[in-house]
Amino acid sequence: MTANGLLQICGYLGVLLALAKPLGSYMAAVYEGRSATVRVLASVERFIYRITGIDPEAEMRWTGYASAFLVFNLLGVLAVYALQRCQGFLPLNPQGLPAVAPDSAFNTAISFATNTNWQGYGGEMTLSHLTQMLGLTVQNFVSAASGMAVPVALIRGFVRRNADTLGNFWVDLTRSILHILLPLSFLLALLLIGQGVVQTFEPYRNVTLVEATGYDRPKQDEGGHPLVDADGNPVTEHVTVSEQTLALGPAASQVAIKQLGTNGGGFFSVNSAHPFENPTPFSNFLEMLAILVISGALCHTFGVMVGDTRQGWVILAAMTLIFVPLLFVTVLCEQGGNPAFAALGVDPAGGNMEGKETRFGIVNSALWATATTAASNGSVNAMHDSFTPLGGLVPMWLMQLGEVVFGGVGSGLYGMLVFAIVAVFVAGLMIGRTPEYLGKKIEAYEMKMAAIVILVPPLMVLGGTAVAVMLDAGKSSVFNPGAHGFSEILYAFSSAGNNNGSAFAGLAANTPFYNLMLGLAMWFSRYWLAVPVLAIAGALAAKNYVPPGAGTLPTHTPMFVGLLVGVVIIVGALTFIPALALGPIVEHLMMIGAR
Numbered sequence: 001m002t003a004n005g006l007l008q009i010c011g012y013l014g015v016l017l018a019l020a021k022p023l024g025s026y027m028a029a030v031y032e033g034r035s036a037t038v039r040v041l042a043s044v045e046r047f048i049y050r051i052t053g054i055d056p057e058a059e060m061r062w063t064g065y066a067s068a069f070l071v072f073n074l075l076g077v078l079a080v081y082a083l084q085r086c087q088g089f090l091p092l093n094p095q096g097l098p099a100v101a102p103d104s105a106f107n108t109a110i111s112f113a114t115n116t117n118w119q120g121y122g123g124e125m126t127l128s129h130l131t132q133m134l135g136l137t138v139q140n141f142v143s144a145a146s147g148m149a150v151p152v153a154l155i156r157g158f159v160r161r162n163a164d165t166l167g168n169f170w171v172d173l174t175r176s177i178l179h180i181l182l183p184l185s186f187l188l189a190l191l192l193i194g195q196g197v198v199q200t201f202e203p204y205r206n207v208t209l210v211e212a213t214g215y216d217r218p219k220q221d222e223g224g225h226p227l228v229d230a231d232g233n234p235v236t237e238h239v240t241v242s243e244q245t246l247a248l249g250p251a252a253s254q255v256a257i258k259q260l261g262t263n264g265g266g267f268f269s270v271n272s273a274h275p276f277e278n279p280t281p282f283s284n285f286l287e288m289l290a291i292l293v294i295s296g297a298l299c300h301t302f303g304v305m306v307g308d309t310r311q312g313w314v315i316l317a318a319m320t321l322i323f324v325p326l327l328f329v330t331v332l333c334e335q336g337g338n339p340a341f342a343a344l345g346v347d348p349a350g351g352n353m354e355g356k357e358t359r360f361g362i363v364n365s366a367l368w369a370t371a372t373t374a375a376s377n378g379s380v381n382a383m384h385d386s387f388t389p390l391g392g393l394v395p396m397w398l399m400q401l402g403e404v405v406f407g408g409v410g411s412g413l414y415g416m417l418v419f420a421i422v423a424v425f426v427a428g429l430m431i432g433r434t435p436e437y438l439g440k441k442i443e444a445y446e447m448k449m450a451a452i453v454i455l456v457p458p459l460m461v462l463g464g465t466a467v468a469v470m471l472d473a474g475k476s477s478v479f480n481p482g483a484h485g486f487s488e489i490l491y492a493f494s495s496a497g498n499n500n501g502s503a504f505a506g507l508a509a510n511t512p513f514y515n516l517m518l519g520l521a522m523w524f525s526r527y528w529l530a531v532p533v534l535a536i537a538g539a540l541a542a543k544n545y546v547p548p549g550a551g552t553l554p555t556h557t558p559m560f561v562g563l564l565v566g567v568v569i570i571v572g573a574l575t576f577i578p579a580l581a582l583g584p585i586v587e588h589l590m591m592i593g594a595r
Contacts (some may be wrong), residue, residue: 001331005363009327012288012367013320019293020316024300030179031152031172032305037179048174059165062538065153066531068169069146073113073527076139081109083135084127093128094203100126107515112139114526115147115408117258117265117378117501118518120510124247124268129201136265137254141185144261145176147410150530151298154414155305157537158438161545166537180294181261188290189256195283198276199252204245212242225476225508251277259290262408264378264501272368272381273357284360284381288368291377295406298413306438310556315416318564322405323374326394330366333391340591355386366391373398376408378501385488385504389588392504393580396491399498401572402457408499411526414533416568418453420555421446421536423567427553436552439545446539449532456528458575460497460521465490465579473513480506483590487583496521 029035038045049056060068084100087093100108104121111118112135123132149172156166193199216236219227227235251267255277258265268274278284296316303312337348356365365382372379373395384392398405404415425442428435435442468474468489478485488504495502496518503509509518554560 001328001335001363005331005335008363009331009367012285013324015289016292016296017316017320019289020296020300023293023297024312025304027180027294027297027301028304030175031301035179037183038175041178044178045174048178049170052170054168054170056168056171059168061164062153062157062166062534062541065166065169066534069149069530069534070527072169072173073143073146076113076142077109080112080135080139081105083131084108087128087131090128090130092130092133092201094201095128097126097128100131103512103515104510107519110519110522111501112136112263112265113143114499114522115143115261115263115376115411116496116499116522116526117263118496118503118522119265119501120515120518122269123266124204124249129249132254132267133250137250137257140254140257140261140263140265141177141181142173144181144257144263144409145173147408147530148176148180148294148298149173149410150533151302151410151414151417152305154417154533154537154540155302157540158306158440160541161543163541164538166534166541181257184260184290184294185253185256188260188286189252191286192252192255192283195286196276196279197252197255197283198248199250200248201250202248204247206243206245208243209241212240214238214240226479247276255287256290258379259287259377260294260409262291262295262375262377262412264372264376266379270380272379273383278381281359281364284364284368287379287381288364288371291368291371291375291379292406294409295375295412298410302413302417308438308556311438314556314561314564315413315420317561318568319374319405319407319412319416321561321565322401322568323370326374326398326405327367327370330370330387330391330394331363333388333394334362334366336388338388338591352386352388352391355383357381369395370398371406372502373500374403374405374407376403376411376499376501378495380502383505384491384502385506389484389487389584389591392487392491393584393588395502396487396494396584397572397576397580399494399500399502400458400461400576401568402454403498403500404568411499411529415453415529416564418450418533418536419568419571420564421450422454422571423560423564424553424555425450426567427563431551431553433551436546436548437555439547440540440543441546446536449536449539452532453529454571457497457525460525461490461493461576462579464493464497464517464521468493468514468517471513473511474517477508477511477514478506479508483583483587487587490579490583492518493521497525499526 084105088099149169152172153166217239219235219237229235254267268277272278299316300312303309335351337352339348341348351362368381402415404412406412407415421442424435424437488507491504492507
């Protein structure tokens, strides 16, 4: 690795960790109602509560909190689905784009409501300006805010004693949007516009190329699958291009919240590799920073709200200790290149630049890929499908760990806290003592709910992959045979089953089969995790505080950081290594065997 690449990585991590304390402290003040912005915007909050009929003083039991969470998200799914199906005759559609197909609209509605933002379609070719703004951008805010509300309720479960309420979902939702997501998104959008990210309602523009160009394009059948001749060779047609259509629209406003809310859905088909969405190295840095900044800062928010900031730093340290080594593995694998290129007369010393933007290079592409899959973001600035086998394995495995290494805004924190509960339970078994975490005894009920949280995503990922590789409807969408084709399917279900949204793009996923299967995976993986977490919060809030004793495991020490990291990695390794062995691992062995 070059000194420049190392400097880029260190600079990114330094700024990210430096922002954790001030932003985390601010968010804690927001949720506790003591920040300056809460006081300044109090009248705005009261107006929102008045017109929506919400009593901000009415607290909810965990069941009521979960019900409000589920109903609100269901309404979001229905609204986005209806908007897509009706966009053909709605305004702000300068290209006259037709209604989205029912299966694709179903998948997209669930995708954006669950904070996954998986996209089986081309953004600028499928959705109108109105659908992008009113449907997707709004969901980017509310799905992120919903996720942030859940760990706040869980934190109250640790803090409260003999209580049966966890706060008010609508208040937590409103404050997440009004005081955190909106101000940060407004600032980031302005910075991105200054870097050249487009923000306009103008229709697309057709421009004449300086020089006409021609290429051979694979022909496809009505189902979108490539045609082959009698010998199995692809059937192509020669196309001459003399004009290019430049897609425009309100992109900067959507890009800002897609990154800050760990949503990830791109305004354009190629996401943040598009020069209108991510034009410069500085915009690239800002967007990468936005992916992890709230998730990292929420760790400190947790520490402040439970009254012991060391607890927050332990969670952040565990996340960072997993993230950094995997980041360097990805960078080194991509810089190592493909040794098979040497047989073609290509010097592999330049690294694997396939599928990467030259304005970003290998380090920034690998850094983005690691950050976006450590978080439940899913935005990309390079083609993950073109990474080396082990370079692509790391982003896939980061998702399979449960996206708790920073993770999504809110979901990453509550996922890691569930692993912390499991860690203290394991430690309790070792010493023969009832485990405790932050003064609350961890008993059978909490462990049952934690087991659901940990087991549902693997069930969605491995079960969905198994069904896809057994049925023709799943196999027919794979354009790459063998181990890499299996990796593409496994990656797709890993992405959907962990609410990420990125993809190995060699899979034609915009089919009724994949739209349905991936939609269900996204749905269950979001709500079958959030509801058990709220159940844990309710159980903890009802318990009394247990003072630490001689046998209590300290959870603010380096030893606990190591225990927590070990639990996360061992669970991920035991669950997914067999599947990874059939995909990227065997593909790597095939690659080095081709020297």
